[in-house]
Amino acid sequence: LDEEDMRMFKVDRIVNLAERTVTVLNHTDAGKCACLSSLSNETNTNNTASHRRKRAATSRPERVWPEGVIPYVISGNFSGSQRAIFRQAMRHWEKHTCVTFIERTTEESYIVFTYRPCGCCSYVGRRGGGPQAISIGKNCDKFGIVVHELGHVIGFWHEHTRPDRDDHVSIIRDNIQPGQEYNFLKMEPGEVDSLGEVYDFDSIMHYARNTFSRGIFLDTILPRYDVNGVRPPIGQRTRLSKGDIAQARKLYKCPKCGDSLQESSGNFSSPGFPNGYSAYMHCIWRISVTPGEKIILNFTSMDLYRSHLCWYDHVEIRDGYWRKAPLKGRFCGDKLPEPIVSTDSRLWIEFRSSSNWVGKAICGGEVKKDNGQIQSPNYPDDYRPNKVCVWKITVAQGYHVGLTFQSFESRAADNLIINNENILFLRHDNCAYDYLEVRDGNSESSPLLGRFCGYDKPDDIKSSSNQIWMKFVSDGSVxxxxxxxxxxxEMDECSRPDNGRCEQRCVNTLGSYKCACDPGYELAADKRSCEAACGGFITKLNGSITSPGWPKEYPPNKNCIWQLVAPTQYRITLLFDVFETEGNDVSTRFLPQRGVGLSGSFQLDWCESPQAYSSFAWCNKDECSKENGGCQHECVNTFGSYSCQCRSGFILHENKHDCKEAGCDHVVNSVSGTITSPNWPDKYPSKKACTWALSTTPGHRIKIAFNEIDMEPHLECTYDHIEIYDGRDGKAPSLGRYCGTKKPQPIISSGNKMFIRFFSDNSVQKKGFEASHAAECGGRLKAEVKTKDLYSHAQFGDNNYPGASDCQWVITAEKGYGVELIFQTFEIEEEADCGYDYMELFDGADTKSPRLGRYCGSGPPEEIYSAGDSIVIKFRSDDTINKKGFHVRYTSTKFQDTLHSRKK
Structure with missing residues (x-):
């Protein structure tokens, strides 16, 4: 109750103590509050800390909860044991009536278990227009007290405040604590409808004899003697009385036929079975089990009148708690339906016919789907004692099962055990009491992957096949x-024909994969291709060292260290054949080292000789002194040999002596980077033709942005120019030809390939250009008979998708064809309404088309078909949690094919 509620409660009534009645003023508010003291006020008459009072009536229809459904929220300040008591009390009401308590999702009116200054208090019935408090104060978190409070929520007031109470009890006013007299006032007849039920001494809504008494042995309410001369007992707080149940069933118009079933298994049948059913029967059964469990419903006998669409006699099964839940099926005739399995912990069964059925509450079961979540019963609250749950998980053939734990807490440990795989768990006698067991297969005899208990979260688990077996056991204690x-x-991305798009080695990991390189190589910046490794510890007597990628340009951001160690009494001599780095001018000369060790970072040759100078002179012959060593351009003497070199613009021929003009063709596969004209930022050479073939992840485009351009100007860029093509080579459509000094606007390809050509003639030379390239998501894609791939982000498989993504793909097929989507991988941040990260599908050419759905978490079904020739995929991510993303294959499919044949 808020302050406004309390003020309303205090002033909106007229009290006549002489007549011992209370008249409630006429208000438009839907609910009236019922305030009561803590438990000690009902059991200890000397406690005056809180007050307890009911003011409301069940005669007003607006206070009755529609359909008997009461949404609830439990505040976070209650412990697990308190939450369990609240749920037990709600299930007690559900067991004996047709009232249903559900966890609140979007409902406007709902109750909130909380703690307010009033102690233990609640509104009588539904207030409407938002949340209403049910306050569970100190010492009130007992089963009977919570059942009592929920009675007020449902619509009942204290039994002793009935207008006819003086015929059944006497109020001893002199024994009532000062200030508590109003708790014993009668309600006005217009506020109350007892629904024809007699006064119920045994009601859980009745005060005890000494409630609010001046002394523990003084009575405040005294029952009148019955026909046997005995005063009936009052004030029990253990369970609903027969009168409570009867009155609640009348208030909510519960069907006379049917029941609320909470047992783990049982057999039920229509009234009169097997001798036939009467006309105009209406029965409702509600089956509810512990959250996290499922229900299997088996029909063993059925003989109902058969009609078109089972319009007349029928049994209807709904997957939830009420008549508006998703329909599982409507059945009639004498053909037995297949077993029905709930997706949650409730089933709703309506009969206008007869059936004999078995409902069995289970945890575990066979799970045949590619992703999902497994929870212990009643998670995240404490699991129930004496539970045995077995799950058999099967994913698609050819895959493995990956298992990752979000939370793990079972009975505390007695011992410290080190499991294989280096997993550390606190255990009690090898998890003898409560535990989770995981096996690599589909049965209890499959190889054991681990038995887990305690508080340490297990490491990720991967099966060797497409099946995994899990068993959860709890004993009867903690x-x-x-x-x-x-x-x-779990797919093995490395088994794909493209080797996971890794240049050398592909290493599969749980839920992903990574690229690796052969010995002597290391991953390049794009994390897929490999380049020669650099550095190392060398003890050979002679050899050669080169910079990474030699004789091509070395990559950026490299730090290479070689450590050369010679035997004692030897020295190391270095000779640089070629040294060309930014901002350095080093002559090629010998670098003798006096000692047995040397570290360096360069391209070099070496030979080792005894420390005597003569040995050094002996092993160095100048081959270049005769006929230039046979080199076309330059001969460079080395220690123990020689080499030929070429002038700028040329590279060494395969015969290692002649020179040929250097090429200028580049293949670029990195997600982002920079390309420049030759010699940038100096002037580019004349008569130069260079190309760049750029490619990125399928389903993405390439964006080029010029940072600077300075080329020979011309109106049509006939002379020096750079031209960009929308495809894999120069035969693709041109996106533009550029020259001069004006920077073009950023250019985006339509697909995942772009080709760039640079040309200079033999006249004017300028500075050239520098441009940045990056992958861009979204765009227009063409669906064909051949299956194509689309990835959520350019670095799919290497990294999670980036934050703040906003991508939109339009996939279009030829006229007369539709688009088929087949999802291979789907992992997006999960949220109830998919409000953070999500993928959205539209059945058309834009986002104004009918929406097929918004997906996150485990995602959409494996196959989706468009109704027309286009489909839109929209992907959005916020800037917080990022996941693996999605990989979808798309293809075209003929409209004339039926949905069934297309799925085949």
């Missing part, structure tokens, strides 16, 4: 929060 684990189909 219970904890349990576990939550995600399972998914």
């Amino acid at each position: 219970n904890k929060a349990g576990f939550a684990a995600n399972f998914f189909k």
Whole structure:
């Protein structure tokens, strides 16, 4: 109750103590509050800390909860044991009536278990227009007290405030604590409808004899003697009375036929079975089990009148808690339906016919899907005692099962055990009491992957096949929060024909993969290709060292260190054949080292000789002194040999002596980077033709942005120019030809390939250009009979998708064809409404088309078909949690094919 509620409660009534009644003023508010003291006020008459009072009536229809459904929220300040008591109390009401309590999602009116200054208090019935408090104060977190408070929520006031109470009890006013007299006032007849039920001494809504008494042995309410001369007991707080149940069923118009079923298994049948059912029967069964469990419904006998669409006699099964839940099926005739399995912990069954059925509450079961979550019963609250749950998880053939734990807490440990795989768990006698067991297969005899308990979260688990077996066991004593684990189909990306797009080695990891390189190589900046490794510890007596990528340009951001170690009494001599780095001018000469060790970072040759100078002179012959060593351009003497070199603009021929003009063709596969004209930032050479073939991840485009351009100007760029093509080579459509000094606007390809050509003639030379390239998501794609790939982000498989992504793809097929989407991988941040990160599908050429759905978490079904020739994929991510993303294959499919045949 808020302050406004309390003020309303205090002033909006007229009290006549002489007549011992209370008249409630006429208000438009839907609910009236019922305030009561803590438990000690009902059991200890000397406690005056809080007050307890009911003011409301069940005669007003607006206070009855529609459909008997009461959404609830439990505040976070209650412990797991308190939450369990609240749920037990709600299930007690559900067991005996047709009222249903559900966890609140978007409902406007709902109750909130909280703690307010009033102690233990609640509104009587539905207030409407938003949340209403049910306050559970200190010492009130007992089963009977919570059942009592929920009685007020449902619509009942104290039994002793009925207008006819003086015929059944006497109020001893002299024994009532000062200031508490109003708790014993009668309600006005217009506020109350007892629905024809007699006064109920046994009601859980009745005060005890000494409630609010001046002394523990003094009575405040005294029952009148019954026909046997005995005063009936009052004030029990253990369970609903028969009168409570009858009155609640009348208030909510519960069907006379049916029941609320909470047992783990049982057999039920229509009234009169097997002798036939009567006309105009209406029965409702509600089956509810512990959250996290499922229900299997088996029909063993059925003989109902058959009609078109089962319009007349039928049994209807709905997957949830009420008549508006998703329909599982409507059945009639004598053909037995297949077993029905709920997706949650509730089933709603309406009969206008007869059936004999078995409902069995289970945890575990066979799970045949590619991803999902497994939880211990009642998670995240404490699991129930004496539970045995077995899950058999099967994903698509050819995949493995990946298992990752989000939370893990079972009975505390007694011992410290080190498991294989270096997993550390606190355990009790090898997890003898409460535990989770995981096996590599589909049965209890499959190889054990681990038995887990305690508080340490297990490492990720991967099966060797497409099946995994899990068993959760709890004993009858200590219970904890349990576990939550995600399972998914684990694909071996490295088994794909493109080797995961890795140049050398592909290493599969759980939920992803990474590229690696052969010995002597290391990953380049794009994390896929490999380049020669540099540095090392060398003890050979002679050899050669080169900079990374030699004789091509070395890559940026490299730090190479070689350590050369010679035997004792030897020295190391270095000779640089070629030294060309930014801002350095080093002559090629010998670098003798006096000692047995040397470190350096350069391209060099070396030979080792005894420390005597003569040995050094002996092993160095100048081959270049005769006929230039046979070199066309330059001969460079080395220690123990020689080499030929070429002038700028030329490279060495395969015969190692002649020179040929250097090429200027580049293949660029990196996600982003920079390209420049030759000699940048100096003037580019004349008669130069260079090309760059850029490619990025399928489903993405390439964006080129010029940082600077300075080329020979011409109106049509006939002379020196750079031209950009929308494809893999110069035969693709031109996106533009540029020259002069004016920077073009950024240019974006339509696909995942772009070709750039630079040309200079033999006259004017300028500075050239510098441009940045990067992958750009979204664009227009063409669906064909051949299957194509689309990835959520350019670095899919290497990194999670980036934050603040906003991508849109329009996939279009030829006229007369539709688009088929087949999802291979889908992992996006999960949220109930997919409000953070999500993928959205539209059945048309733009986002104004009908929406097929918004997906996150485990994502959409494996196959989706468009109704027309286009489909739109929209992907958005915020700037917080990022996941693996998605990989979808798309193709075209004929409209005349049926959906069934297309799925085949």
